[in-house]
Amino acid sequence: MYPQPECHVVDLGMIEYQKSFDLQKKIVKKVIDGEVSDTLITCQHPHVITLSRMAKKENILVSQEELKKLGVGICWTDRGGDVTYHGPGQIVLYPIFDLKEDKKDLHIFLRNLEEVVIQALRNNFGLNAYRKGGLTGVWVGPYKVASIGIGVSHWVTYHGLSLNVRTDKKFYNLIKPCGLPNVKIASINDFFDDDVSLEIVRAMLLKSIQDVFGYHLS
Amino acid sequence: MIKIYLPELGENITKATVSYWYFEEGMSVVEGNDLVEMTTDKATFNVPAPCSGAIVEIMAHEGDVVEVGTVLATIEEETVENGSEEGEQEV
Numbered sequence: 311m312y313p314q315p316e317c318h319v320v321d322l323g324m325i326e327y328q329k330s331f332d333l334q335k336k337i338v339k340k341v342i343d344g345e346v347s348d349t350l351i352t353c354q355h356p357h358v359i360t361l362s363r364m365a366k367k368e369n370i371l372v373s374q375e376e377l378k379k380l381g382v383g384i385c386w387t388d389r390g391g392d393v394t395y396h397g398p399g400q401i402v403l404y405p406i407f408d409l410k411e412d413k414k415d416l417h418i419f420l421r422n423l424e425e426v427v428i429q430a431l432r433n434n435f436g437l438n439a440y441r442k443g444g445l446t447g448v449w450v451g452p453y454k455v456a457s458i459g460i461g462v463s464h465w466v467t468y469h470g471l472s473l474n475v476r477t478d479k480k481f482y483n484l485i486k487p488c489g490l491p492n493v494k495i496a497s498i499n500d501f502f503d504d505d506v507s508l509e510i511v512r513a514m515l516l517k518s519i520q521d522v523f524g525y526h527l528s
Numbered sequence: 529m530i531k532i533y534l535p536e537l538g539e540n541i542t543k544a545t546v547s548y549w550y551f552e553e554g555m556s557v558v559e560g561n562d563l564v565e566m567t568t569d570k571a572t573f574n575v576p577a578p579c580s581g582a583i584v585e586i587m588a589h590e591g592d593v594v595e596v597g598t599v600l601a602t603i604e605e606e607t608v609e610n611g612s613e614e615g616e617q618e619v
Binding site (some may be wrong): 362363364388389390391414415416417418419420446458459460461462463464 | 536537538539540541545547548560562565567568569570571572573574576
């Protein structure tokens with residue numbers, strides 16, 4: 311039996327988007343240079359709207375003044391996708407994984423990230439989570455619960471996925487999520503009467519990362 | 529002259545959009561530098577420089593949608609000077 315590859319997990323708690331991005335870039339370089347093992351960052355962000363280089367500004371539906379009033383920042387970034395929102399109550403995972411020779415496939419990696427969320431929600435919460443053909447992300451019923459956008463350098467991944475656990479969904483009204491029309495957003499807590507904590511969902515996602523990617527987490 | 533191709537990015541991915549050039553024509557690059565960011569639906573992929581040298585021509589420009597295997601740019605590879613051998617030839 312082959313030993314499981316090691317993945318170091320770092321929980322940054324609540325952290326500004328830009329700070330976590332700067333840290334990701336440093337870790338990406340170390341993973342490329344073989345100085346550290348694959349790393350998984352987990353965190354939450356204060357209210358922020360992020361845009362990819364290809365994003366259309368008009369997918370932010372309110373003025374900068376309005377965003378400022380609401381305490382919502384804007385960051386341009388180098389992930390795939392269009393525009394998205396991050397905020398308290400949303401778990402963010404940044405997998406910095408070296409896609410070795412036999413795994414050099416962006417499509418499979420994106421599907422695996424979806425699978426992490428799908429398994430976590432199905433196996434632990436009984437939610438019928440699924441992917442939609444032709445789109446990237448995870449849905450429960452008509453609602454999108456997780457968004458995904460990645461970057462890859464030297465076949466080392468960064469950026470990742472966000473899952474709404476108890477997100478204040480009114481902030482999604484500020485944008486056209488992913489640049490897609492009529493996207494309905496939900497949080498895990500919308501499907502239950504009792505509160506589901508971020509800590510529990512985080513633990514389930516880590517278990518799912520182990521199962522889907524075959525890592526030993528440390 | 530070294531040609532920079534858009535590599536295979538994975539199953540079902542046949543094309544990508546040039547989203548950002550980190551360098552311009554004429555600029556020097558070091559082997560391994562990220563040269564150009566390519567974007568597929570939900571991923572960006574940085575194509576690295578396969579050698580050190582100068583960018584001669586950029587064929588695929590920002591906003592262009594190109595297929596896997598397309599030449600994105602050419603690099604004139606930096607030659608390693610060998611002073612002693614040249615010196616001997618001169619003598």
